Amino acid sequence: MHTNNDNLLELQDLKVSFFTKQGEVKAVxxxxxxxxxxxxxxxxxxxxxxxxxxSLSIMRLVPQPAGKxxxxxxxxxxxxxxxxxxxxxxxLRGDRISMILQDPMVAMNQLLTVGEQxxxxxxxxxxxxxSLRDMCIALLGKVKVPAPESRVDDYPFQFSxxxxxxxxxxxxxxxxxxxLIADExxxxxxxxxxxxxxxxxxxxxxxxxxxxxxxTHDLATVAQICTRVLVMYAGRIVENATIKNFYKKPAxxxxxGLIQSVPVLGRPVERLFSIDGQPxxxxxxxxxxxxxxxxxxxxxxxxxxxxxEIMLEDNHSVACWLYAGN
Amino acid sequence: xQGYILKRILIAMFTIFAVLTVVFFIFRxxxxxPVAVMLPPNATPQDAENLTKKFGLDQPLMVQYTNYxxxxxxxxxxxSFRFNEPALKVLFERFPATLQLGLVAFVxxxxxxxxxxxxxxxxxxxxxxxxxxLVALAGMSLPSFWVGVMLILFFGxxxxxxxxxxxxxxxxxxxxxxxxxxxxxxxxxxxxxxxxLDALKSDYVVMARIKGVPEFYxxxxxxxxxxxxxxxxxxxxxxxxxxxGSAVVVEYIFSWPGIGRLVMESYFARDYPVVQxxxxxxxxxxxxxxxxxxxxxxxxxxxxRYQ
Numbered sequence: 001m002h003t004n005n006d007n008l009l010e011l012q013d014l015k016v017s018f019f020t021k022q023g024e025v026k027a028v029x030x031x032x033x034x035x036x037x038x039x040x041x042x043x044x045x046x047x048x049x050x051x052x053x054x055s056l057s058i059m060r061l062v063p064q065p066a067g068k069x070x071x072x073x074x075x076x077x078x079x080x081x082x083x084x085x086x087x088x089x090x091x092l093r094g095d096r097i098s099m100i101l102q103d104p105m106v107a108m109n110q111l112l113t114v115g116e117q118x119x120x121x122x123x124x125x126x127x128x129x130x131s132l133r134d135m136c137i138a139l140l141g142k143v144k145v146p147a148p149e150s151r152v153d154d155y156p157f158q159f160s161x162x163x164x165x166x167x168x169x170x171x172x173x174x175x176x177x178x179x180l181i182a183d184e185x186x187x188x189x190x191x192x193x194x195x196x197x198x199x200x201x202x203x204x205x206x207x208x209x210x211x212x213x214x215x216t217h218d219l220a221t222v223a224q225i226c227t228r229v230l231v232m233y234a235g236r237i238v239e240n241a242t243i244k245n246f247y248k249k250p251a252x253x254x255x256x257g258l259i260q261s262v263p264v265l266g267r268p269v270e271r272l273f274s275i276d277g278q279p280x281x282x283x284x285x286x287x288x289x290x291x292x293x294x295x296x297x298x299x300x301x302x303x304x305x306x307x308x309e310i311m312l313e314d315n316h317s318v319a320c321w322l323y324a325g326n
Numbered sequence: 327x328q329g330y331i332l333k334r335i336l337i338a339m340f341t342i343f344a345v346l347t348v349v350f351f352i353f354r355x356x357x358x359x360p361v362a363v364m365l366p367p368n369a370t371p372q373d374a375e376n377l378t379k380k381f382g383l384d385q386p387l388m389v390q391y392t393n394y395x396x397x398x399x400x401x402x403x404x405x406s407f408r409f410n411e412p413a414l415k416v417l418f419e420r421f422p423a424t425l426q427l428g429l430v431a432f433v434x435x436x437x438x439x440x441x442x443x444x445x446x447x448x449x450x451x452x453x454x455x456x457x458x459x460l461v462a463l464a465g466m467s468l469p470s471f472w473v474g475v476m477l478i479l480f481f482g483x484x485x486x487x488x489x490x491x492x493x494x495x496x497x498x499x500x501x502x503x504x505x506x507x508x509x510x511x512x513x514x515x516x517x518x519x520x521x522x523l524d525a526l527k528s529d530y531v532v533m534a535r536i537k538g539v540p541e542f543y544x545x546x547x548x549x550x551x552x553x554x555x556x557x558x559x560x561x562x563x564x565x566x567x568x569x570x571g572s573a574v575v576v577e578y579i580f581s582w583p584g585i586g587r588l589v590m591e592s593y594f595a596r597d598y599p600v601v602q603x604x605x606x607x608x609x610x611x612x613x614x615x616x617x618x619x620x621x622x623x624x625x626x627x628x629x630x631r632y633q
Contacts, residue, residue: 094538109530111551121537155628
């Protein structure tokens with residue numbers, strides 16, 4: 001764990017559980033990572049691995065009442081968010097830390113105009129200067145929605161999928177947050193629109209100099225805009241690497257599997273590669289490494305205890321027993 | 327929007343017409359001969375014939391039907407046998423009492439039901455939620471005729487705190503309005519609770535919180551606006567239901583001088599024109615309420631407004 005005070009965000013051993021009738025579900029089980037200033041970090045993993053819960057935890061918005069942050073520290077600008085009051089958190093949300101949800105069709109309130117929803121980050125953080133409507137129009141223009149002057153009064157159902165996603169991004173970036181979490185911002189979009197949206201996000205990041213955590217299960221998206229990748233599996237970070245290292249020399253068997261699963265254009269294959277087996281049930285986690293039941297290189301120790309985080313080189317660490325000897 | 331409202335109005339008018347027709351034929355299908363009912367026991371066959379002619383009952387059914395529709399359009403629904411006055415006038419004389427009681431019960435139901443429902447959804451499993459669920463279960467299960475009698479027995483007869491019958495002071499309103507609002511409170515509580523729970527779980531609520539929107543605004547604007555759509559139908563349905571259904575039972579139990587009691591008395595006295603005009607009036611109230619709900623929907627939900 002490399003700690004330096006230039007980090008914008010640092011999670012230390014974050015544990016988040018859901019308490020259900022069937023028992024405790026450890027959705028996030030000891031996650032530590034940091035995000036530097038102006039960095040774009042990709043958080044990748046399968047559905048249900050805890051990516052979204054991790055990001056909601058950063059905003060202290062884990063679904064209530066079942067979900068609870070059990071332990072850990074969330075340092076944002078060297079201040080522990082776990083010690084903040086609900087009102088202090090509210091003031092941070094939408095101002096210094098913001099988030100874009102994945103499905104714009106359900107993330108927008110269908111009964112309020114796009115303008116009313118865009119104006120909220122300004123209104124509730126006392127950022128209104130002059131006309132709120134003009135601010136919303138400017139914001140829509142910033143995310144390249146055509147004819148923002150008339151579009152601002154539209155309702156979400158009058159927007160196309162791509163435009164809705166742009167409007168959602170606009171809500172996220174309204175107050176130029178230091179940290180923007182984008183939860184699969186392109187999943188609901190078709191490929192060409194997705195590419196436009198990613199390009200837009202990168203442009204905005206350059207302009208606002210904010211840091212971005214991009215949650216996705218799409219490695220192509222990661223390759224396009226991220227500088228660093230965090231691979232998450234069953235509630236834990238298994239690999240933390242720069243984008244270059246991740247694609248050139250992935251260390252964790254799961255990361256290797258993920259990269260192999262991506263079909264390559266121009267290289268025809270009979271059958272796409274897939275990792276055998278299923279992710280473990282959150283109710284019954286394996287004793288040792290969570291990936292061990294699916295891992296082709298698993299050894300005895302892998303089934304017995306969880307591997308420590310091993311530094312391979314600067315900015316590249318992995319949680320895997322294969323590297324414990326070196 | 328105008329097209330939408332126009333369509334609703336046409337549907338409402340058609341509904342009223344359909345009910346007028348059904349009412350006409352049902353009352354004529356009935357076994358009781360209205361002439362025999364109206365005449366004193368010592369009347370001659372000649373009297374019966376005269377009366378039959380007077381009411382046009384000797385004419386073919388279709389002619390009677392057209393006359394009935396024509397008269398209905400002019401607001402003439404026949405004459406009450408008992409009062410010898412226009413049936414509609416008899417009904418309207420008694421309607422204010424029903425409306426007053428109905429409004430009191432309606433306001434209580436909406437205020438209590440909505441606030442308990444919303445608080446329960448915002449704080450599930452809290453004290454209010456548990457009590458609310460219990461009261462809702464009781465309100466759904468206990469029939470108002472039983473609750474009414476028990477209230478009279480306990481607060482009227484045993485404790486002698488409240489008047490048991492009639493209309494006069496404010497105290498007269500307490501038992502009947504409580505009795506009438508029990509079921510609507512249960513219904514509104516349950517529905518607003520479940521709609522609010524759904525709304526509070528949705529992504530747009532999470533998104534609003536992400537934007538730093540204060541919680542009261544999230545609950546009352548983002549969540550409640552969405553949750554209110556199903557709740558509104560029930561609320562307006564209840565208003566007509568209170569005036570119609572509960573009024574008959576509750577007014578009868580508490581001897582409240584409204585249309586509910588009137589229709590019971592008229593029914594037992596075979597005063598068919600009054601019963602008939604009651605049914606038509608009830609239809610009119612229900613249809614009007616539904617029309618209002620449809621128009622409010624359009625106002626709340628832009629997806630309807632822009633159809």
